[in-house]
Amino acid sequence: MCSWRRPDTTPVMQSDTDEDGTVWRAVRLYGDGSLAVLGHDMGPAVEELFGCTEYEFARTWSKAEAAALRRLLGVPRRGDLLAAVKERFGSTDELSRFVEAHGITGTFCNRTGD
Numbered sequence: 001m002c003s004w005r006r007p008d009t010t011p012v013m014q015s016d017t018d019e020d021g022t023v024w025r026a027v028r029l030y031g032d033g034s035l036a037v038l039g040h041d042m043g044p045a046v047e048e049l050f051g052c053t054e055y056e057f058a059r060t061w062s063k064a065e066a067a068a069l070r071r072l073l074g075v076p077r078r079g080d081l082l083a084a085v086k087e088r089f090g091s092t093d094e095l096s097r098f099v100e101a102h103g104i105t106g107t108f109c110n111r112t113g114d
Contacts, residue, residue, distance in 0.1 A: 010038070011086045013095075020045035021053075025092040027085050033063030035081070037092040050112045057110035059096060065104045072102055 014025040021043015028036045041055045049055075061069065066081065075084045089095040099106065 011082050013086065013092050027082055027092065027095065029066070029082050033066055034060055035066040035069065036060040037096060039092070052112050052114045054114055055110065055112050057108065059106055059108045061099065061104060061106040065106055068102070068104055069099055
């Protein structure tokens with residue numbers, strides 16, 4: 001599941017703009033119980049890496065994988081997983097490393113282009 005939309009209800013973990021471009025990261029909990037880290041980068045740094053000025057990605061964890069993360073973080077079934085993620089992790093990279101270290105792999109998709 002790839003979703004390039006940036007919904008207003010998604011907690012933004014990073015939104016930075018400088019001379020190298022824009023870096024945006026957020027976490028989204030979908031209605032089916034799956035969880036995703038969404039990223040959108042634009043600008044000269046992206047062009048230097050990929051030869052185009054825009055890069056987007058989504059790392060998604062299934063409902064079962066999101067439930068495993070809930071248990072690891074001690075979030076009750078009806079508790080606010082997004083708030084717990086934002087409180088516990090300083091970045092989406094930290095979240096990704098944490099879940100991978102606990103064997104929660106998820107899926108990854110990306111696209112580049114202008």
